[in-house]
Amino acid sequence: MSAAKNINITLKIWRQKNAKAKGQIETYKLDNVSTASSFLEMLDQLNEQLINSKKEPVAFDHDCREGICGMCSLYINGRAHGPDTGTTTCQLHMRKFNDGDTIYIEPWRSKAFPVVKDLVVDRSAFDRIQQAGGFVSVNTSGRTIDANATPVPKHDADRAFEAAACIGCGACVATCKNGSAMLFVGAKVSQYALLPQGKVEATQRVLNMVRQMDEEGFGNCTNTGACEVECPKGISLENIARMNREYLKASII
Amino acid sequence: MALTGLFLCLFLAGHLAGNLQLIFSDASAFNKYALFMTSNPAVKLLSYLTYISILFHAVDGFLLTYQNVKARPIGYAKNNPSKNSSFSSRNMAVLGTLILVFIVTHMVNFWAVMHFDEKMPLQTISVNQMGAKIDYYITTDTGKFFPTDSLQLNQMGIEIRNRTEFYNKEANVIMGEGYKDLHKITVAFFKDAKTGLIATIAYVLAMFVLAFHLLHGFQSAFQSLGLNNPKYTPAIKGFGKAFAIIVPLLFAAIPVYIHFFLK
Amino acid sequence: MKLDSKIPEGSISEKWTNHKNHLKLVAPNNRPKIDVIVVGTGLAGASAAASLGEMGYNVKAFCFQDSPRRAHSIAAQGGINAAKNYQNDGDSTYRLFYDTIKGGDYRAREANVHRLAEVSANIIDQCVAQGVPFARDYGGMLDNRSFGGTQVQRTFYAAGQTGQQLLLGAYSALSRQIGVGNVEMFNRHEMLDLVKVDGKARGIIARNLVTGELERHSAHAVIIASGGYGNVYFLSTNAMGSNVTAGWKVHKRGALFANPCFVQIHPTCIPVHGVNQSKLTLMSESLRNSGRIWVPKKKEDAEAIRAGKLKPTQLKEEDRDYFLERRYPAFGNLVPRDVASRAAKERCDEGHGIEANDTNEGVYLDFSTEIQTKGRQAAYSQGNHNPSAEEVTKLGKKWLEEKYGNLFAMYEKITDENPYETPMKIYPAVHYTMGGVWVDYNLQSTIPGCFVAGEANFSDHGANRLGASALMQGLADGYFVLPYTVSNYLADEIRTGKISTDSPEFAEAENSVKEAIDKFLSNNGTKSVDHFHKRLGLIMWNKVGMARNEKGLKEAIEEIAALKEEFYKDVYVPGSSDELNPELEKALRVADFIDLGQLMAMDALQRKESCGGHFREEYQDSEGETLRDDENFAFVGAWEYMGYDISKEVLNKEELKYEFIKIAARNYK
Numbered sequence A: 001m002s003a004a005k006n007i008n009i010t011l012k013i014w015r016q017k018n019a020k021a022k023g024q025i026e027t028y029k030l031d032n033v034s035t036a037s038s039f040l041e042m043l044d045q046l047n048e049q050l051i052n053s054k055k056e057p058v059a060f061d062h063d064c065r066e067g068i069c070g071m072c073s074l075y076i077n078g079r080a081h082g083p084d085t086g087t088t089t090c091q092l093h094m095r096k097f098n099d100g101d102t103i104y105i106e107p108w109r110s111k112a113f114p115v116v117k118d119l120v121v122d123r124s125a126f127d128r129i130q131q132a133g134g135f136v137s138v139n140t141s142g143r144t145i146d147a148n149a150t151p152v153p154k155h156d157a158d159r160a161f162e163a164a165a166c167i168g169c170g171a172c173v174a175t176c177k178n179g180s181a182m183l184f185v186g187a188k189v190s191q192y193a194l195l196p197q198g199k200v201e202a203t204q205r206v207l208n209m210v211r212q213m214d215e216e217g218f219g220n221c222t223n224t225g226a227c228e229v230e231c232p233k234g235i236s237l238e239n240i241a242r243m244n245r246e247y248l249k250a251s252i253i
Numbered sequence B: 001m002a003l004t005g006l007f008l009c010l011f012l013a014g015h016l017a018g019n020l021q022l023i024f025s026d027a028s029a030f031n032k033y034a035l036f037m038t039s040n041p042a043v044k045l046l047s048y049l050t051y052i053s054i055l056f057h058a059v060d061g062f063l064l065t066y067q068n069v070k071a072r073p074i075g076y077a078k079n080n081p082s083k084n085s086s087f088s089s090r091n092m093a094v095l096g097t098l099i100l101v102f103i104v105t106h107m108v109n110f111w112a113v114m115h116f117d118e119k120m121p122l123q124t125i126s127v128n129q130m131g132a133k134i135d136y137y138i139t140t141d142t143g144k145f146f147p148t149d150s151l152q153l154n155q156m157g158i159e160i161r162n163r164t165e166f167y168n169k170e171a172n173v174i175m176g177e178g179y180k181d182l183h184k185i186t187v188a189f190f191k192d193a194k195t196g197l198i199a200t201i202a203y204v205l206a207m208f209v210l211a212f213h214l215l216h217g218f219q220s221a222f223q224s225l226g227l228n229n230p231k232y233t234p235a236i237k238g239f240g241k242a243f244a245i246i247v248p249l250l251f252a253a254i255p256v257y258i259h260f261f262l263k
Numbered sequence C: 001m002k003l004d005s006k007i008p009e010g011s012i013s014e015k016w017t018n019h020k021n022h023l024k025l026v027a028p029n030n031r032p033k034i035d036v037i038v039v040g041t042g043l044a045g046a047s048a049a050a051s052l053g054e055m056g057y058n059v060k061a062f063c064f065q066d067s068p069r070r071a072h073s074i075a076a077q078g079g080i081n082a083a084k085n086y087q088n089d090g091d092s093t094y095r096l097f098y099d100t101i102k103g104g105d106y107r108a109r110e111a112n113v114h115r116l117a118e119v120s121a122n123i124i125d126q127c128v129a130q131g132v133p134f135a136r137d138y139g140g141m142l143d144n145r146s147f148g149g150t151q152v153q154r155t156f157y158a159a160g161q162t163g164q165q166l167l168l169g170a171y172s173a174l175s176r177q178i179g180v181g182n183v184e185m186f187n188r189h190e191m192l193d194l195v196k197v198d199g200k201a202r203g204i205i206a207r208n209l210v211t212g213e214l215e216r217h218s219a220h221a222v223i224i225a226s227g228g229y230g231n232v233y234f235l236s237t238n239a240m241g242s243n244v245t246a247g248w249k250v251h252k253r254g255a256l257f258a259n260p261c262f263v264q265i266h267p268t269c270i271p272v273h274g275v276n277q278s279k280l281t282l283m284s285e286s287l288r289n290s291g292r293i294w295v296p297k298k299k300e301d302a303e304a305i306r307a308g309k310l311k312p313t314q315l316k317e318e319d320r321d322y323f324l325e326r327r328y329p330a331f332g333n334l335v336p337r338d339v340a341s342r343a344a345k346e347r348c349d350e351g352h353g354i355e356a357n358d359t360n361e362g363v364y365l366d367f368s369t370e371i372q373t374k375g376r377q378a379a380y381s382q383g384n385h386n387p388s389a390e391e392v393t394k395l396g397k398k399w400l401e402e403k404y405g406n407l408f409a410m411y412e413k414i415t416d417e418n419p420y421e422t423p424m425k426i427y428p429a430v431h432y433t434m435g436g437v438w439v440d441y442n443l444q445s446t447i448p449g450c451f452v453a454g455e456a457n458f459s460d461h462g463a464n465r466l467g468a469s470a471l472m473q474g475l476a477d478g479y480f481v482l483p484y485t486v487s488n489y490l491a492d493e494i495r496t497g498k499i500s501t502d503s504p505e506f507a508e509a510e511n512s513v514k515e516a517i518d519k520f521l522s523n524n525g526t527k528s529v530d531h532f533h534k535r536l537g538l539i540m541w542n543k544v545g546m547a548r549n550e551k552g553l554k555e556a557i558e559e560i561a562a563l564k565e566e567f568y569k570d571v572y573v574p575g576s577s578d579e580l581n582p583e584l585e586k587a588l589r590v591a592d593f594i595d596l597g598q599l600m601a602m603d604a605l606q607r608k609e610s611c612g613g614h615f616r617e618e619y620q621d622s623e624g625e626t627l628r629d630d631e632n633f634a635f636v637g638a639w640e641y642m643g644y645d646i647s648k649e650v651l652n653k654e655e656l657k658y659e660f661i662k663i664a665a666r667n668y669k
Helices: A039-052 A124-133 A154-164 A171-175 A182-193 A202-215 A226-230 A238-252 B002-019 B027-039 B041-070 B092-116 B150-155 B182-191 B196-224 B233-261 C015-022 C043-055 C093-103 C110-129 C162-179 C245-252 C285-289 C299-306 C323-327 C337-349 C368-381 C389-415 C470-493 C504-523 C529-543 C550-570 C582-606
Strands: A006-015 A024-034 A102-106 A115-117 B124-129 B132-138 B145-147 B158-161 B165-168 B173-177 C035-039 C058-062 C183-186 C189-197 C200-208 C214-218 C221-224 C263-269 C292-296 C363-366 C424-433 C450-452 C635-640 C650-655
Touching: A024 A039, A124 A182, A124 A202, A124 C162, A154 A182, A154 C162, A171 A182, A171 A226, A182 A202, A182 A226, A182 A238, A202 A238, A238 B196, B002 B041, B002 B196, B002 B233, B027 B041, B027 B092, B027 B182, B041 B092, B092 B182, B092 B196, B145 B150, B150 B158, B182 B196, B182 B233, B196 B233, C015 C110, C035 C043, C035 C200, C043 C058, C043 C162, C043 C183, C043 C221, C043 C470, C058 C189, C093 C110, C110 C470, C162 C183, C162 C470, C189 C214, C189 C245, C189 C504, C189 C582, C200 C221, C200 C504, C214 C504, C221 C245, C221 C470, C245 C450, C245 C582, C263 C285, C263 C337, C285 C389, C292 C299, C292 C323, C292 C337, C323 C337, C337 C363, C337 C424, C368 C389, C450 C470, C504 C550, C504 C582, C529 C550, C529 C582, C550 C582, C582 C635
Parallel strands: A006 A102, C035 C058, C035 C221, C058 C183, C221 C450
Antiparallel strands: A006 A024, B124 B132, B132 B145, B158 B165, B165 B173, C189 C200, C200 C214, C263 C424, C292 C363, C363 C424, C635 C650
């Protein structure tokens, strides 16, 4: 580990009592933050400080803290999941910041992701998109064909896995200037489109998922590519193209 | 959006090829081309397709932008988008609107004049006759000329109707058709002592805007149509970049050439 | 209490089939009249909810996260075991059964484990059919790797994100059922009590974490699949929200809690960096396929490394102690987790630790040998029979990146060190809890109608779980066991009708939850919840951790009891009850952790033997290996709640009978 040191920082954090309340940015000073700490550990430290002075701590979503559950969010200094690429906020470390820095922390901003409190937003729109078609309609009997009965070319399996690596954090929506969810939906559509098991329902799936996506109030994709850059799992824009292809195919045929 | 966009790219290429005759060809060829473009039924069909495309592209663009703005009712206090996307990709709507303004201006300047202006001049040719320079109208019938001198024309019993048609007044028969002199209008527009320089600069700036719009738009159209493939996408992107730079550059070269270099 | 494990008669390989054939069924037309609650949406919960929804029951599923897809199963990295024998290396249902019993140090129930091994193959078929993108070879067939405690390759994987892919598979099945209305999903809801009516589980009290509202939900059966309790140690590889509350409330309502002292300490985690650390990060066990674990032979070298004067790469081969290969030549770096963890602790206790933190606890996981081996192989396969050293290194690193790229990247993010160039630093950390709510063969607790699945129950892993078996158990319970056994129970409920939530039992349960919440909010103490949680964690890690002894355990029991008093007196919980209040959520969870911590120490104290993850310093052989006492301790220790004072809990024993496996010393040498 490179030698950890302590830094002092100023935080500008969005505070909002609940979904209906009006929010505003508030300023906090935080001293002696170890650069070996993760960003969320820094927020823990802030909250400990707030609690000790009988103030209300900042609410933020987090759970696994190892970059896989997709629960953490935060728009840090104008970027989803902060300045580091390929990283969720929980794996962003304070060594990426300097002594004396001012750090802005805001919630994901999207009509489809309303703020619940402070930095916590409601991402259940993603669940509803998944419920509209993000599955293979196979019963859970275990009485399917043998797993090796249908060979899947390694290339396809690998692409499907890369698409399936999406953690559903919503950084794509947050960072997209249009608040579009195409990378998320594209990844899910792609995973199934690439596997023989998913092909049977491909047409219905893409139509249903896209319909639900539009109903949720996400914006449209204008191919700025920001989502791909900020995606902590490096989900490729190819997945959006694949979804477009699937959608066109499904609409025409 | 993508389909109309790509169609408009094709249109740009065709339009450019025609316009480049302003540099590389003479007035008569250019005016011939102009006439062809306004009279050929196939071209007519294409031009209507172009108008529809432009309209659709613009309206769709406005609708998309409206929806996209609505998708984020509260913006970020601090945003740093330059880290993850290009300037053009984020400003397509603004660039597009500027281009629309340009298109309207451009059409008022040339298209409308060509189509509706009563005073639209016809192309003439100067012939040296016994030391005196006499101007004649050229017609689409090779070898048929009509004098520009209205007295002379009247004496011949010829009258110009419908702006371009030479009629035999008595017989009420078309004797020939003249060429609208778009070349002259264009040259005059950019060479105008008062406004020529401004017009030239404005046109060049508009082409800058177009370049940025195309820089994102061209490859974006392929992505929207689902044509993204690790093998071919780099080539598409490369071609798109080249297209976005070369086409507006050549367009811009025309007014610059006319204003500064054409004698 | 007499514990009836309800193990079916017959030969081990026929028990489950026979049992299934005789379980009662509920006809399709009756299923929509029956409500089932599922708490937790990890592999076990999501698969159970999806399966029961698919059958036509009215399912209500609950999770505290903002989406069912976030349950902590998602973080499992390495893989899932299944006795498919695709690699043709001698695997079979029996082998998987045997390895799991042996790996669990002969403290698991034979019949349960055999059933697990039987259905393991179906899990893979099912997941592939659902579109789970497992890793494949160039022939398009599924790939396998090896895990600790086995000598076959039976682990299926999806890079280092197998848990994620399996959970998303189960989540997709669940989503399908939510979409058609068979399952109603309650995100951001936490179960805070079980409601019993006439002795049967009849519903739960759940708190809507956004509005703070307490909700009554009734059902004909309640399934608890809320995961493990590793967070009792504060620092663990569990998610921040992982908690024991659902399981503990069930325990308080009468379900026995079994083998709480069986905790798995995972050998390969990133060492602690400082006081503000909130959690520990696991580096998948699969890395032990390629990495070699070592510490410096000489203490001076270890000191020099800690002081930053010496780099590990500078240490000569003969100055390194590959202690696992030295002590366990047959299994080498792939010994089971408990064995590997203890060996690392032993070296660090002896002063050979290499991490420059407060405790100097850390050992190396080195990939340089593998880089050379795989690099040479890759060069050969490219037709280059005379590769230069650089070529070999380059190809070797490429091979590593393909196999473990995401783990290496994660390591670098956290530590700022490049593991391709310098060995990883690792140290054991709390990872999984084998103990849990006691259940019979049908996964039913001692409360009728209350079923417990996945890590939340105690049933399949004995005193130590083998790698890649947790995912297997979660899905086996949810997809292939509960749908049968819960239906069997519900067959007697078809005449019950809708259960009212207006009964005094529901009112009583809701009031008790309300009182607990009000007490915290009006306590006005001086210290944060985390303050107490961290103190609890320290006691647990130091005295109920990797090595335990009578003195320490007795101290721990006292200290935790005292901590509990202080917690209730001095904890400060800000905010109110009618809003999103993460501090309140934590307080309610930590209250249960404190109780459980004390019980774990009591359980560890009564188990006067060493087995699996439970290592009592008094019971070891001359070489420091565990000394099991099959004569006196071949039982499941199931504790019965007796009220506020945890020390009053009563121990019940379920004797473990080994009819099909000869019980023997666990030897990995």
